[in-house]
Amino acid sequence: MSEALTLDSLTSFCLRKGFFYPSGRIYGGVRGFYDYGPLGAELRKEIIDDWWYFFVRRREDMVGIHGSIITHPKTWEASGHVESFYDYLVTCSKCGKDYRADHLLEDLGINVVSLSAESLSALIKEKGVKCPECGGELSEPAPFNLMFVTYLGPKRTRASETYLRPETAQLIFINFRDIYYTYGMKLPFGIAQIGKVFRNEISPRSFLFRLREFEQMEVEYFVNPNKMDECPYFDEVASLRVNILTAEQQEGGTNEHVVLTLEEAWKRGLIKSQWHAYWIGESIAWFKRIGLNVGRLRVREHVKSELAHYALQTFDIEYYFPFMGWKEIEGISNRGDYDLRRHQEFSGKSMEIEDDRSKFIPHVIEPSFGLERIILALLSDAYRVIEGRPVLSLHARVAPIKVAVLPLVSKPEFIKKARSIYVELKKHFTAIYSEKGTIGRRYVEVDEIGVPLAVTVDGETLENNTVTIRFRDTRAQARVPVDGLVEEINRLLKNWDSLAESVRAK
RNA sequence: GCGGCCGUAGUCUAGUUUGGUUAGGACGCCGGCCUGCCACGCCGGAGAACCCGGGUUCGAAUCCCGGCGGCCGCACCA
Numbered sequence: 001m002s003e004a005l006t007l008d009s010l011t012s013f014c015l016r017k018g019f020f021y022p023s024g025r026i027y028g029g030v031r032g033f034y035d036y037g038p039l040g041a042e043l044r045k046e047i048i049d050d051w052w053y054f055f056v057r058r059r060e061d062m063v064g065i066h067g068s069i070i071t072h073p074k075t076w077e078a079s080g081h082v083e084s085f086y087d088y089l090v091t092c093s094k095c096g097k098d099y100r101a102d103h104l105l106e107d108l109g110i111n112v113v114s115l116s117a118e119s120l121s122a123l124i125k126e127k128g129v130k131c132p133e134c135g136g137e138l139s140e141p142a143p144f145n146l147m148f149v150t151y152l153g154p155k156r157t158r159a160s161e162t163y164l165r166p167e168t169a170q171l172i173f174i175n176f177r178d179i180y181y182t183y184g185m186k187l188p189f190g191i192a193q194i195g196k197v198f199r200n201e202i203s204p205r206s207f208l209f210r211l212r213e214f215e216q217m218e219v220e221y222f223v224n225p226n227k228m229d230e231c232p233y234f235d236e237v238a239s240l241r242v243n244i245l246t247a248e249q250q251e252g253g254t255n256e257h258v259v260l261t262l263e264e265a266w267k268r269g270l271i272k273s274q275w276h277a278y279w280i281g282e283s284i285a286w287f288k289r290i291g292l293n294v295g296r297l298r299v300r301e302h303v304k305s306e307l308a309h310y311a312l313q314t315f316d317i318e319y320y321f322p323f324m325g326w327k328e329i330e331g332i333s334n335r336g337d338y339d340l341r342r343h344q345e346f347s348g349k350s351m352e353i354e355d356d357r358s359k360f361i362p363h364v365i366e367p368s369f370g371l372e373r374i375i376l377a378l379l380s381d382a383y384r385v386i387e388g389r390p391v392l393s394l395h396a397r398v399a400p401i402k403v404a405v406l407p408l409v410s411k412p413e414f415i416k417k418a419r420s421i422y423v424e425l426k427k428h429f430t431a432i433y434s435e436k437g438t439i440g441r442r443y444v445e446v447d448e449i450g451v452p453l454a455v456t457v458d459g460e461t462l463e464n465n466t467v468t469i470r471f472r473d474t475r476a477q478a479r480v481p482v483d484g485l486v487e488e489i490n491r492l493l494k495n496w497d498s499l500a501e502s503v504r505a506k
Numbered sequence: 507g508c509g510g511c512c513g514u515a516g517u518c519u520a521g522u523u524u525g526g527u528u529a530g531g532a533c534g535c536c537g538g539c540c541u542g543c544c545a546c547g548c549c550g551g552a553g554a555a556c557c558c559g560g561g562u563u564c565g566a567a568u569c570c571c572g573g574c575g576g577c578c579g580c581a582c583c584a
């Protein structure tokens with residue numbers, strides 16, 4: 001399974017071990033939805049807690065919010081989602097293929113002025129547009145919108161329509177003024193949020209990769225537009241070497257990234273602002289913290305055609321999945337002042353603030369992480385076969401279960417001692433206890449769900465009150481007293497990165 | 507959404523081409539033995555009417571239709 005980790009085998013592993021279940025599985029499942037199982041729920045919590053610590057709590061320039069999922073409908077008009085999320089589809093009556101009406105017209109060099117069903121229909125008729133595949137007649141344009149619609153109140157009328165949020169970002173923008181005026185933040189500063197978003201994808205696919213309901217972890221970082229190159233923390237990331245693939249390279253037909261430090265990438269103008277480069281660096285630093293193999297990450301710039309309506313420049317952090325190649329796990333956009341400006345227009349409330357004796361609408365750098373995609377990357381990275389045994393080699397920081405307690409043999413006195421240790425450890429760590437089958441088998445079972453440490457109660461324990469601590473990846477063992485075991489485990493988990501390779505990881 | 511392939515116990519799977527005895531196995535699970543430091547030792551047991559619905563037939567897991575779900579390709583991914 002490790003040599004050729006496939007999406008299928010990973011999906012089935014997650015189901016078998018209780019990381020994820022297809023939502024509504026007993027009824028046949030619903031496309032695009034997965035439920036977190038016991039291990040998945042713990043893994044998720046470790047990741048979001050660490051993200052929140054790293055991007056919010058430890059920083060002096062960041063605060064968090066937690067916005068509502070169903071949001072004032074105006075929000076999505078202002079953000080451009082009502083318009084941009086609305087596309088028109090035409091279907092060939094002969095071969096049944098679907099096309100986006102506007103793309104079809106643009107491909108034929110026809111200028112699309114407005115996106116209404118009537119105007120698109122008229123253009124198609126006027127220019128005699130046919131199916132590019134088979135030349136068949138095209139249907140009338142039918143609208144589809146990627147936002148989930150729901151209704152406020154009991155009546156299902158056009159006026160009561162609203163949407164489940166398709167991104168968390170807008171909740172930050174619509175709260176920006178209140179946060180600025182009530183919480184006393186000074187530029188530059190950021191607002192972070194973790195939460196569910198909903199997109200009615202036409203074709204959800206690839207397990208956790210494209211879901212209809214998923215979780216974002218986002219920062220909107222506000223900067224004086226005259227100070228986009230004045231990041232006081234830049235030194236922390238300047239020398240970080242990254243794999244970078246620019247729009248220019250891609251437009252020149254290359255798909256080979258180059259290795260540059262962030263400072264070089266910024267100074268050469270590949271990354272247009274220093275703040276943008278800084279947030280790319282912080283993102284990669286966090287991925288490293290949670291144990292992702294950063295050698296498998298690259299920073300790819302969006303080419304013009306894929307740039308979103310709001311973006312000045314966007315870089316995706318892509319992870320190289322063994323079964324599907326380079327895929328986005330985080331997007332870092334320079335959104336300029338687009339969002340605040342639009343909300344100013346639509347609300348009539350000024351979004352300008354004062355800094356350095358000038359008034360302006362701040363510009364925004366947005367690191368936007370897809371939680372489930374990160375989990376998929378972490379699991380793909382961690383699942384390996386070490387000397388013939390399956391091991392989920394997750395970093396101790398995110399491992400869903402931190403410690404297993406195992407009696408060497410299932411004699412009553414061993415069990416009694418092991419259980420009392422387990423009950424104590426469970427107050428401090430996610431822990432698991434098992435007495436079934438041979439000790440070797442139990443080690444393999446806990447290795448496979450990524451438990452970094454195993455405490456074994458053996459004959460010596462009963463004599464001198466010591467246990468062994470075994471390391472998952474190397475099977476190295478150390479004998480430690482039961483008194484102070486909690487402190488010792490804490491020390492090992494906290495210092496995971498600095499422990500000797502020979503005990504910690506292969 | 508379109509096209510191709512697919513859907514059998516908790517999991518993986520045999521059987522589907524050539525409809526027909528109690529749908530077979532492995533792992534897991536439960537009980538017992540073994541008291542073993544790195545899965546894969548022994549005995550016993552429970553568990554599927556074959557994704558859902560309809561049809562053809564004396565008879566369907568097996569053929570046909572629709573739905574749901576999965577994979578791949580196309581389109582889509584703001």
